Amino acid sequence: MQERKPRKGDLVELDIERLGPKGHGRGRFGEFTFDVRGAVPGSRVRAAVFRRRKNRVDAVIDELLAPSPVACAPRCAHFASCGGCAFQNLEYAAQLEHLAQALGETLAPAEIPDVAPIVACAQPWNYRNKMDFTFGNKRWIEADEPPDAPNGFAVGLHVAGRFDKILDVRSCEIAFVEANAILASVRELAVAAGLSAWDVREHRGLLRHLVLRKGFATGEIMADLVTTEEAPDAIEPLVARLLERHPGLTTVVQHTNDGVALVAGGVETVRHGSGVIHEELAGLSFRISAASFFQTNTAQAEELVRIVREEALVVPGARxxxxxxxxxxxxxxxxKQGARVTGFELVPSAIDDARLNAGRNGIDAVRFVAGDLVETLAAETETPDVCVVDPPRPGVHPRVLAMLTALAPERIVYVSCNPKSAVEDLIVLRAGGYRVERARPVDLFPHTPHLECVFTLTRATATASGGSSMAGPSVES
Ligand SMILES: C[S@@+](CC[C@H](N)C(=O)[O-])C[C@H]1O[C@@H](n2cnc3c(N)ncnc32)[C@H](O)[C@@H]1O
Known part of the structure; x- marks a missing residue:
């Protein structure tokens, strides 16, 4: 290429040095940083430019000129189209190495003195206990399919960058094993019954989502069908046939939701079983209903709880x-370690689950407050010794951050599934008088660019021994 800014369609040869934040292979060409889809660190590629923003260029591989020593064949048949597991063509050890490098760069502005190695996932396949599949009437035609392949009804995952096209997933390598067969049955039964899939442009069609969840410890499995209307004449026979084929499905629920937004949820009808599943984790038993959040990788959530316990350092009676x-x-x-805990949560069914879970586990020293934290925290009169904070991906609401600083707990254990938004919050907390002591990352999402991370903050003005309720070693239960 000549000495000019890269343009759409240009071909550029470059070495892929590392992974960028979205999991694409990153290399440099002059002053330009290239993110090349599907390219693996250690390889040399000819990249075809499809977009440029200032000195950042997005490209796809035109030709692999030299393979990487850490490349591997992706297991997933949909790897080229899906985009969910961007790292599947990289050995797992190399994924961790590159995730650690990317994390180091993301965390740099927070100046954290101690960043631990990533806790690897012992079983990096079929680890997800929840899958949210989407129905659509615009099936994505994959590269290895004939151009005249059926392009209507589909149920699977959104194709990266396409809100309207659904990848008709035949097999997902990170979903719990039974999910693939249940997905295939739902597709076959729905097509045989002539049920319509949601048309995202016209806002019509019956079937919207299929959410599958499993309790790994209990084996219980839930299917949650999200539809635009209740349509019992269509849904009841579908559920009956599904149960004949999959007797391991312990509960089936339906959510009716005719809003246009692309989200699961709505009015719930239990079609089979109890409407909930149960999971065991950290020596505790959890009831999980369809609308409640639960960590999606059970084995690694165990590691997460271990780390949160180690960092919270609670003693009996700590608030x-x-x-x-x-x-x-x-x-x-x-x-369970003896702390007196108040949990705050927005989703009512999650609060119901939390209260029932306290009872299931014989724990009384816990109280749950329902509502938006912006309001519920403002109304709180007690002051905590330790705060655990585990916000959704965008991070903590600025007003909640301000209230947190004003509450002045001696320790904050900040759990994040998005280190980028966490860093912004950590900087605000630092300005509010906290030291960021440590970061402990856990790979909850193997083969993807996502990483969970636990940050420990201490109040800079706290005494060296902590407060009276904080002193001493943690109590293991
Ligand atoms: C990442 S999840 C963490 C859940 C929990 N810590 C766990 O590990 O199972 C974030 C939770 O924040 C809740 N949430 C989101 N916005 C909220 C708000 N404004 N106020 C209170 N809770 C909220 C969500 O419903 C979700 O349950």
Whole structure:
């Protein structure tokens, strides 16, 4: 290429040095940083430019000129189209190495003195206990299919960058094993019954989502069908046939939701079983209903709880706030160690689950507050020794951050599934008088660019021994 800015369609040869934040292979060409889709660090490629923003260029591989020593064949038949597991063509050890490098760069502005190695996932395949599949009437035609392949009904995952096209997933290598067969049955039964899939442009069609969840410890499996209307004449026979084929499905629920937004949820009808599943984790038993958040990788959530316990350092009687508590995972894990915990959560069914989960586990020193944290935290009169904070991907609401600083707990254990938004919050907390002591990353999402990370903050003005309720070693239960 000549000495000019790269343009769409240009071909550029470059070495892929590392992974960029979205999992694409990153290399340099002059002053330009290239993110090349599907390219693996250590390879040399000819890249075809499809977009440029200032000195950042997005490209795809035109030709692999020299393979990488850490490349491997992706297991997934949909790897080229899906985009969900961007790292499947990289050995797992190399994924961790590159994730660690990317994390180091993301965390640099927070100046964290101690960043631990990533806790690897012992079983990096079929680890997800929840899959949210989408129905659509615009099936994506994959590269290895004939151009006249059926392009209507589909149920699977969104194709990267396409809100309207659905990849008709035949097999997902990170979903729990039974999910693939149930997905195939739902597709076959729905097509045989002539049921319509949601048309995202015209806003019509019956079937919207199929959410599948499994309790790994209990083996219980839930299917949640999200539809635009209740349509019992269509849904009841579908559920009956599904149960004949999959007797391991312990519960089936339906959510009716005719809004246009692309989200699961709505009015719930239990079509079979109890409407909930159960999971065991960290020596505790959890009831999980369809609308409640639960960590999606059960084995690695065990590691996460271990780390949160090690960093929270609670002693019996310590007062803990668990902000964004979901169905009470960290609340109950810390209450079991003797802390007096208040959990705060927005979703009513998650709060119901959290309260029932406290009862299931015989834990009384815990209280759950329902509502938006912006309001519920403002109304709180107690002051915590320790705060666990586990916000959704965008991070903590600025007003909640301000209230957190004003509450002045001696320790904050900040759990994040998005280190980028966490860093912004950590910088605000630092300005509010906290030291960021440590970061401990956990790979909850193998083969993807996502990483969970636990940050420990201490109040800079706290005494060296901590407060009276904080002193001493953690109590293992
Ligand atoms: C990442 S999840 C963490 C759940 C829990 N800590 C766990 O590990 O199972 C974030 C939770 O925050 C809740 N949430 C989101 N916005 C909220 C808000 N404004 N106020 C309270 N909770 C909120 C979500 O419903 C979700 O359960």
């Amino acid at each position: 803990v706030f668990d902000l964004y508590c979901g169905s009470g995972l960290f609340s109950l894990a810390l209450a």
